[in-house]
Amino acid sequence: MSARILVVDDVIPNVKILEAKLSVEYYDVVTAYNGADALKIAEEQLPDLILLDVMMPQMDGFEVCRRLKADQRTAHIPVIMVTALSEAADRVQGLESGADDFLTKPVDDLALFARVKSLLRLKMMMDEFRLREETSSELGVISMSDRKEEAIQRARILVIDDNEYSVRMMKEIYAETYDITLEPNMEEAQVLLRGGDYDLAVISLDSATYDPLRLCSKIRSFEETRQLPILTLVDESDKDKLLKGMDIGINDYVMRPIDTNELIVRTRTQILRKQYQDRLRHNFHRSMELAVTDSLTGLYNRRYMSNHLDAMLQRAKMDYKPVCVLIMDIDFFKNVNDTHGHDVGDDVIKEFSCRIGTSVRGIDLACRYGGEEFVVVMPDTDLSVASGVAERLRRQIAEKQFSASNGGVVLDLTCSIGVTVSREKEDSESLLKRADEALYKAKRDGRNRVVAAPANVEVFEKAQGVAAR
Incomplete structure (x- = not known):
């Protein structure tokens, strides 16, 4: 994977060495x-990753990292601190300033590329989710103002160690x-991970009873745990084992003997990142849901129904099974809005959609x-069954009064329904048009009724002609 990497160091030979190593790998x-x-370049060019020296004059790496993480434009750029400092206290200070990882000079090539690849994979995924969130916000699907700052909500950790x-020690610390x-x-542990909503897995790479790398690999292969951070x-x-683990997908590590403060900071970093990632993923799925559903009723919208119906008709051609469509319209709905206002009209629409939901089958799409028009798509259904469902729905609408949410208005309403069934080599537009024609016939014939249009158009047109005379 190619990426732009910013190398920051006040010693020119150090910069040139890292630049050469990374360039050979096509970065x-x-x-x-x-x-x-470094701050100016990061703001202007937005690199994918920053390799940052700690010991620099005027402004050290800790301060640079703090400023990068405080700026919304650069906060999500991964930072690896490259330092001659090896004390745990220095690593803790760097992690608290926002660094994602540490490399100790002289830099080991295998460790360098393992960390770079791991953080770049994570950044690419997070960038994609952030882009989708921003797009959804611009389209008005979700509101960015609703989001809250990430905070640890009594996170759940699974420690796997024999x-x-x-x-x-883990128990005392956590x-x-x-x-x-x-x-x-x-x-x-695998059973627990797949069945529990954990925020972090802590795995010892030194085990006498199991293969820890095999466990890490399985965690990354299961859909339920693929995004779970591994510390x-x-x-x-075990350094060779660690490098292989980084390739598998380990997110972070702590060297033994364990420094308690370093473990606490690294744990917190992984959990905060997980919660942020979960929020992005939740907003993405929420935006997708809102994009295909009607905000007032919670039913699917017209665009989704059209695409779904096309796919259903394609499947029906292969299976030789019919698809029925119901189009229904609330009779004289304009009078409701004109007389009682749009709030009452909205209450009627919502209640009408609820009654549709209780009348159709689980495999049907409502x-x-x-406006006041609704469609139900019924796969693997013949016209007689669909007509029976439509008649049951018509009765539910007509026999039970509608009440506004404020309790001040009670209405007797009816609906008209057109029903038709698919025929060979028919597209969704043609099928919906025939159902719509049946609906208009129901309205012309006096409303509060179901009219079924068979697949044989000539039969239906003949019946329309007789009705007109």
Whole structure:
């Protein structure tokens, strides 16, 4: 995967070495030799990742990172700090300033590219969700003002470790802040992960009873856990295993002996990122749902119904099974709005849609076609069955009064329904047109009735001619 990477270091040879290594892997590299230039380039060019030296004059890497994360335009750019500092306190300071990871000089090539690839994969996915959220907001589907800042909501952590001492330590560190589940068995852990809504999996890479990398691989292969952050506990002797794990999809790690503060900060970072990612994904699915549903009734809208009907007719051609369509219209609905106002009219529309929902089958698709018109698409259904459903719905509308939500208005209403069935080599436009013609015939014949139009057009047209005479 190609990406633009900003390398920041006040020592020119360090910059040139990293630039050469990254260029060989076909990354587009830009460089800066101080913090001020780094901030300017990051704002103007919006790189995909920043490799940031810590020890720089005037403005150190910690301050640069804090400013990057405070700016909404650059806050989501991953930052890897490259430093000669190796103390846990320095890593904690960097993580608290917003850094995503650390590399210690001299930089190991395998570790460098493992971290770069891992963070770039994550950024690409998050960028896609953010773009969709922004597009949905611009279209008015969702409101960005409704979003809240991410906060840890008593997150759930599953610790998978068969070392009793390590497990006790995890329990002491996490117990006050998180809901923690401890599981030494890999098979049981998989069951728990797929059935529970966890925010983080903490996995020891040093196990005598299971293959931790196999477990990480399975977590990434299951749909339910594919996006679950994985934090690993690593011994110095397990570095090769760690690098393979980074390729599999491990998000972060803590080296043993474990520094409590570093573990706490890295845990918090992963959980906040997970909650932010969940919010983006929720907004995306919500925007998709709102894009295909009618805001007043919750039924599918006309655009979705048309696409769905086209797909259903294509399937019907292969299965040789008919598709029926009902089009219904509330009789004299204009009088409701003119006499009682649009609020009462909206109440009627909502109640009408509820009655449709209780009258049709689970496999049927109900939608608001526009105004006071509704459509029900019925797959694998012949005309007699569809006519029976339409008649039942007509009676439910006519026999039970409609009440406005304020309780001040009670109305007796009826509806007219046109029904037809698909024929061979027919598209959705033609099918809907024939159902619409049946609806208009029901209205011309006096309303509060069901008119069924058979697939044989000539039969229906002859019947219309007789009715007109």
